Amino acid sequence: MRKALACCCVALSFFFAPVTGFEMSPASDSVSSAALAANLTQEPDNERARAFHVLQRLTFGPAPGDIKKVQDIGVEQFIQQQLNPSNLQLEQGLQQSLSEKDALNLTPLELFIKYGRPAVKLAGGAQAAGRGAKPSVEQKKAIQKQVKENYQKLYMESASARFERALYSPRQLQELMADFWFNHFNISFDKGLDHLWVGSFEEQAIRPHVFGRFRDLLGATAHHAGMLFYLDNWQNSVAGNQAAKSKGRFKGLNENYARELMELHTLGVDGGYKQKDVVELARVLTGLGIVNRSAGTLRNLQQNSERSPMGYVFDSKRHDFGPKVLLGHQIRASGEAEIEEALDLLAKHPSTAKHISFKLAQYFVSDNPPPALIDKLSKVYLASDGNIREILNTLFHSSEFFDPQYRNAKFKSPYRYMLSALRASDADVERPALLTRFLKQQGQPLFQCLTPDGYKCTQSAWLNSDALLNRISFASGLGTGRMPGVTAHITSTADLTDMMPILSASTQNTLRDAPARLHPVLLLGSPEFMMY
Amino acid sequence: MNRREFLKNASLACIASALSGVNSWALASAAAGPGTKKLIIVFLRGAVDGLSVVVPYSDSHYYSVRSGIAIPRPGDEGGVLKLDSDFGLHPSLAPLLPLWQQGNLAFVHASGSPDPSRSHFDAQDFMESGTPGVKMTGTGWMNRLLVQLPNNHSPVRAINVGQILPRIYQGPSQVASFAPAQQNGIKQKAIDNPVLSQYFESMYGSRGDALGKAFNEGVSAHRTIKKELQEEMVAANRGAPDANAYRGFGTQMGTLFAKDPTVQLGFIAVGGWDTHVNQGNSKGQLANKLGILGRGLAELVNKLGPELENTIICVVSEFGRTVKENGNGGTDHGHGNVMMLLGGGIAGGKVHAKWNGLGNGQLYEGRDLPVTTDFRSVLATVLGEHMSISKAGLQNIFPDFVSRDNLQYLLKG
Secondary structure (H helix, E strand, O other), rough: OOOOOOOOOOOOOOOOOOOOOOOOOOOHOOOOOHHHHHHHHHOOHHHHHHHHHHHHOOOOOOOOOOHHHHHHHHHHHHHHHOOOHHHHHOOHHHHHHHHOOOHHHHHHHHHHHHHHHHHHHHOOOOOOOOOOOOOHHHHHHHHHHHHHHHHHHHHHHHHHHHHHHHHOOOHHHHHHHHHHHHHHHHOOOOOHHHOOOOOHHHHHHHHOOOOOOOOHHHHHHOOOOHHHHOOOHHHHOOOOOOOOOOOOOHHHHHHHHHHHHHHHHHHOOOHHHHHHHHHHHHOOOOOEEEEEOOOOOEEEEHHHHHHOOEEEEHHHHHOOHHHHHHHOEEEEOOOOHHHHHHHHHHOHHHHHHHHHHHHHHHOOOOOOHHHHHHHHHHHHHOOOOOOHHHHHHHEEEEHHOOOOOOOOOEEEEHHHHHHHHHHHHHEEEEOOHHHHHHEEEEEEOOOOOOOOOOOOHHHHHHHHHHHHHHHHHHHHEEEOOOOOEEEEEOOOHHHHHHOOOOHHHHHHHHHHHHHHHHHHHHHHOHHHHHHH | OOOOOHHHOOOOOOOOOOOOOOOHHHHOOOOOOOOEEEEEEEEOOOOOHHHHHOOOOOOHHHHHOOOOOOOOOOOOOOEEEOOOOOOEOHHHHHHHHHHHHHHHHHHHHHEEEOOOOOHHHHHHHHHHHHHOOOOOOOHHHHHHHHHHHOOOOOOOOOEOOOOOHHHOOOOOOOEEOOOOOOOOOOOOOHOOOOOHHHHHHHOOOOOOHHHHHHHHHHHHHHHHHHHHHHHHHHHOOOOOOOOHHHHHHHHHHHHHHHHHHOOEEEEEEEOOOOOOOOOOOOHHHHHHHHHHHHHHHHHHHHHHHHEEEEEEEEEEEOOOOOOOOOOOOOOOEEEEEEEEEEEEOOOOOOOEEOOOOOOOOHEEEOOOOOOOOOHEEEEHHHHHHHHOHHHHHHHHOOOOOOOOOHHHEOOOO
16 A cells, blocks of 8 residues: 655755766667567557546646556546546545644644644743743744744645645546646745645635535635735725724725735636726725634634634624725625625626636646637536536547647646656655655745746746756656655656657667666656656 | 936937947947946846835825835934935845945836736736737747847856746747755756766757757756856855855856856846735835845845946836835835846936826826836836847837837946
């Protein structure tokens, strides 16, 4: 059984060491040209090529034997399994590992109590010293240590969960969609309290809805403490709010969430809204904040946690009850219900249908998706009330999806490259911190995209000379078994080439010239492996 | 408030672009070498609050609408560093004050992109493509600039600090990227191994597509930068390499510019300016960031040494922030901003601006600093006068743009 990733909280001083000491090997060490020829010819559009394509696009890349498995059940059956994954069982060890992670399973308030200020204060012994007493130097040190440990624990739990599922879950499309929607509704571990909530945000707000109704997904993200904190709406209050305390936090409007909600989450930047609409939506959203975390005792906090598992609260005292007009629609003053009305309006909007369709088509088909496909998906979006599973089903059955001109034509993001290399080499990962470090080095640190637009999935965003050389270094560490904490189980060149049906003449020639033990390095670092 | 000298010059009206004469052709055709003119762009992503960078302290409106976040007047505690009778510099930018006094630092206030977008991403895109309002531009203006510069075939003609090639550099000309400073200098890579390198070259070297190009450029740039920065690390070994990544940008970029005469362009982006909440004033979030920026720029100038005479550093950000403080001690997305120009060729010690004050009737859409100078006017002047780009070349770099301003006085005569 597959081992779940060990949660390694210690910062590692690993970097990808140069590989030295290779020697040229005699020709007999090379794989025979017959063995290569069997796998390396450019394949016609047969069932095997289609199986390869759906594995490239609906999973984080084929693992050894996967192409045959898909051929056995058929491409159509594979697509339906992936779209309806509840029958695909997660291994016991993976389930167990996921269930043990606080970052995923506690509510935002529980996380605050256990890992936020209350817990950190306890660690410093500040309570024992009495209220108002200044912490001693030792206490300060203890507090700092505890804060650091909490950060690392929650980060590595969230990251390990991502890697474990992406590497070992049979529900691969679900994993792709979790990544897709997290990016769409991006929040960042690096913004204050969100270090507590990134894992919970993905688990509670994103994952339940990845194949569901877009409106439900939108609503869940709007009501999770992680988003409310990230885009500052927790402070967004009626202009000139009289209830504001001396601190002045809740004195007036904050447009941040309202703008990104339209620009990034729903309508798209050219979706037809004006600055006036940003202000009106910000007014609608006034009072939608985070459960009060400073008032009262720990017990109060716990009760609040049960009442609001996603950590939001609507404070009508801070809400703007004036009349509003959003995108030409009158929104009558009704407090919290206004927010639902606005989200309904945004989710149903044709611009949203187009924006979401564009992003899905770009993610699954092409950096420049064909307009006909976007239209097709937009129609399904509008007709199905934003049913994500139906939109995807249409996408996977479109002529564009299987069009040969779009196959193997997308450049992998660092995240996808790394996971596909680990899957192809059937790797066990003991130290997930190596993976988070690689992603950071590649400019795509997990859960740490600072800006709300999330990471892009296009070649122009990720292909550059230095990053490519660093991928080759990664391939070299993985392929030679010199990546401490990661064990690859590549048995033969044939295993790898079986998963890479399309290799160029220059790659084939290079493999013929190179010693067999370098083949994993060369294949995982090859131009073909950069694409999907 | 007085309209400033800028306005007088600008009233010459609709001059077709403020560009260079005959001599520039001769210069442009010479191969790059010692004396080559250089340009560094520092992009502050997230929209820095320009009214906190160069503060209009003589305008009472500034203090009335920013009660929590205004920077005090010169001489008051935490007050601005006086630049002239109207404007003052944020106290965290004190490391730049000597450059101001030496006449190597100038500002263009109320500048920016004419496009009204308040989207970070669109506005950054427009500023990097050099075509505000046009989304289909496939290349960045710095890459188009490279095409116009004499090609010395160096792998490090244009350098980018960071893992991601920014929009501004995208296009056919080669750009070398390297990671921000690390403790150990430039990292070893697998391709430093000669055996592996040979096989990878045989897979990538002759592809002729984007992957092959990235590979070939990466290998040659890695070798050049590694050699130059490692020599520097050894030479400067008395002090440990700076752990502060932002100071690192000054050190690395400055070192490469000073050591390698074939380097012509540099770009670095510094993020984290989106201060919607608790912006602070002389102290706080924004002040800390500006402190890092100021030290980084001062370090860059220091490393450039005499090369500062040949170099212009331009600091830009996608748009400014609301004039009025928002409900959370921060500022929201606005319009006009301030640009910073640094270099030996800059006619420094001046804040240039077509400035109408912050009174209610003067604001863009009633809330933001207007853009009274197009960022392309400033850049076109720098490119024309300093980099000797021809008018035709400028048309390629900023297509369909006709400067309404003659800004030649930004540079020394």
